[in-house]
Amino acid sequence: MRIGLLGTGPWARMVHAPALSLHKELDFAGVWGRRADAAKELAEQHGTRAYDDVDALLGEVDVVAVALPPAVQAELAVRAARAGCHLLLDKPLAPTVEQGRAVVEAAQETGVASVVFFTTRFRAGTEAWITEQAATGGWFTARAQWLGAVFTSDSPFAASPWRREKGALWDVGPHALSVLLPVLGDARPVAAAHAPGGTVHVVLEHDGGASSTLTLSLTAPPAAAGAVVELRGEAGVTLLPESGEGAVDAFVRAADALRAAARTGRPHACDAAFGLRVTEILAAAEALAAAGELR
Structure with missing residues (x-):
């Protein structure tokens, strides 16, 4: 090809x-x-x-x-x-x-x-972990922290106009959703809020009955940057494993x-239809955060 x-x-x-x-x-x-x-x-x-x-x-x-x-x-x-x-x-x-x-x-x-x-979704370890957790089921809640240092380091992406405009929700939010949705099911945002420094907090309600929280930032101190996904449920607690794959x-x-x-x-x-669903969730969360609405 x-x-x-x-x-x-x-x-x-x-x-x-x-x-x-x-x-x-x-x-x-x-x-x-x-x-x-x-x-x-x-x-x-x-x-x-x-x-x-x-x-x-x-x-x-x-x-x-x-x-x-x-x-x-x-x-x-x-x-x-x-x-x-x-x-x-x-x-x-x-x-x-x-x-x-x-x-x-x-x-x-x-x-x-x-x-x-x-x-993250196309790293071999992540793919295997997602498959295993989706098959396990019984998850009660989850948290995802995706903390980048794009604007607090010498990142080559710091000058990106669209990242400046759309922020962490649209840049690193898709990564978090790409991991959570196949495990917990489709979701709708029920709360979203902007925090100091451009950090965004989002609460999701999933079709399977679980809830999840997202903390997303592009302004984390470099020493605090990184990604964590934690699931809690009937099987206990599990964390998304770190991957050395580039x-x-x-x-x-x-x-x-x-x-x-x-x-x-x-x-x-992860086709375009899934990409559209992620876009729909991001847009809904953006609207909630802009309105300061909790429901």
């Missing part, structure tokens, strides 16, 4: 391009970016071609991997689907429910496969998942 990369920012340089170059079953056919000079530089680093015209790239590949801000991703994902390209997308799928729904509808109408790259390896797994979905026609659990 020929795959093209849309995007030339830090995430594309650190994860997408290296993973696509390493993948033995994908032909890394080209790069397009909003800055032609950056696309040329990234393409040269990985021995592929830079495209000035995104539609020209879409017309010559089977798959696109997207490493762009959510609003740009959503627009180009619709164009890519209509060009017949399978979609390897990033989280969040889109910044609004309407834009996310447009991506899902385009994928359904054209029959292309889709996978949204929730980094994002590049996880992205290779996501690419393999997309290849399988395209080959078999069976949707992956």
